[in-house]
Structures are given as structure tokens and as C-alpha cells.
Amino acid sequence: MTPINHSEVHEFILLGLTTRPDLLVPLFMAFLAMYMVTLLGNFGIIVLIRTDLHLHTPMYCFLSHLAFVDICYSxxxxxxxxxxxxxxxxxxxxxxxxxxxxxFITFGVTKCLLLAVMAYDRYVAICKPLLYPTIMCGWMCWWLAVGSYAVGVFHTTFIFTFFCHSHVINHCFCDIAPLLALSCSNTHTYEVVILALVRINCLSTMTIIFVSYAYILLTVLRIRSKEGRRKASTCTSHLIVVAMFYGAILSMYLCPSSTFVLDENKTATLFYTIMTPTLNPLIYSLRNREVKAALMRAVGRRQ
Structure with missing residues (x-):
């Protein structure tokens, strides 16, 4: 086939998750329910953090940014x-x-960085409590949050290459891997660059998270006070979110390039783009004492 450049491509066809008509209604209802939970849950966390003075701390500032990213992501x-x-x-x-x-790339990278920033915040709070107000001051939190968004925007340098006449995307949205599969030109260089960027981003942020929690674990083993252990308990919900998000990403982008485009990747993609934003507010609400206390205060004020 004669290749045409991207200026002549006016639209793409998305194959979606399935072609079975009997599954369309259940899928629509399931995705609609998850989207509503995502919007209500994450927006509720943002409002709760903004209105409750007890939650005006760096950790919950970053959590509100994470909730905003999850809303945008979905x-x-x-x-x-x-x-x-x-x-x-x-x-x-x-x-x-x-x-x-x-x-998709912007908010995905931003989320990785925010999770790393939140891990660093817990490290400073637990391992260096006396220096915490100095290190995690207002301007530092602002720069860390803005920097996460800025790096996410920087990663949107992916360029659409040449496409053939067939521009059917074997996915339910425009993801990197199925778009590369449409190219008539040799995409090996693009795949190497994209995989390198993803791996650098994932491995660097995961290193920050694992090193932070390694120090936290060593510190917690020496903590005897209830207050110190209470601070450590706030890490549990964050670790659950990290495990879910990175688990799906690692299964897709850290695999060999020969398996870069697979139908099975649709499920993994939907897990970290749809499921984790839906579950995040539930995890942070049910496993965080301060969030539950703030929620009870908000309910009490309305009664």
C-alpha cells in the first residue's frame, strides 16, 4: 500500500474492547458506574481537604493533586x-x-511523579520529623507539585509518524502501542525511545518510592511512641495505590519489545487508567484515620 502522511489522516477507527453485542450494555453500565465513583470520590477528597483545616498539610496537598490527576486521567x-x-x-x-x-501521557507521568513525591513526604515526616516543617515548607510543596505537571507535559513530545491507508486502532482509546502498529515506516527507533522514557520514568520514581519506604521501615522498627506509629500507618494506603498502579504499568511497558503490542494489554491499560482512579478515593478514605475523621466532622456539620 502507498503510505500517506498524517495530514491526510482525518480520523481513526477504534475497535474497542469487544465486538459482542450482548456485552455492550453490561460494559456501558460498569464503566458508567466506575466513572461516577471516580468523579464523586476524587472530587469529594479534594473538597474535604480544601475545607478541613486539619488536612492542610503537605501530604494531603499532594493527595488532592493526585485526586485531580485521577479525575483528568479518567x-x-x-x-x-x-x-x-x-x-x-x-x-x-x-x-x-x-x-x-x-x-494521557501528561497525566500518566504526572501521577508517577506525585506518587514518588508522596513517598518522599512520608520519609521526611517519619525519618526526619524535626526538619519536616523546614524541608516540606509551602514553597517546596508548590514546586514539587508544579514540577510533576511540568515533567508530564514535557513527555508529550511523541510525534505521529506516517500511517498506511489502514488506520484501525486495535484499542478502546488512542494509546502509544496501537498507534505505532499503524505506521508504514520503521518504528523501531520510536519504540526504543518510548520504552526508554517509560522505563526511566517508572524506574526512577519507583526507586524514590522503594528507598523512601526502606528508610521508613527501618525507622518504624525503632519507633516506640504511638504517635510515631500512627504516622507510619498513613503509608499503608499509599503503598496499596502504588502497587496497583505500577503493577499494571510494569506488565505492559517493561516487557520485551516483541510483546509491546498485544490484545491482552487492553486489560492492563484499563486497570491503571480506570480501575485505580476509581479505587484510590476508597482506599484513602477507608484506610486513613485522618480522612475518616475529617469526613465525620463534615457530616456532623451538615446535621
């Missing part, structure tokens, strides 16, 4: 998926696909 993908399932409209414009991919 909103990039789920509304379009719901419309496609409901109307059976499988097409997406070239500009829409480009925007979806750029925002």
Missing part, C-alpha cells in the same frame, strides 16, 4: 468510550486522537 478516556459503546460510533478524529494521547 475523563480523557471514559466519556469517549461510553459514547462509543452507547452509539456504536467507533471513529475519532485525528486531532481528537492526538489530544487524547498527549493528555
Amino acid at each position: 475523563s480523557i478516556i471514559l466519556p469517549k468510550m461510553l459514547v462509543q459503546i452507547l452509539t456504536l460510533e467507533k471513529t475519532i478524529s485525528f486531532s481528537g486522537c492526538a489530544a487524547q494521547l498527549c493528555f
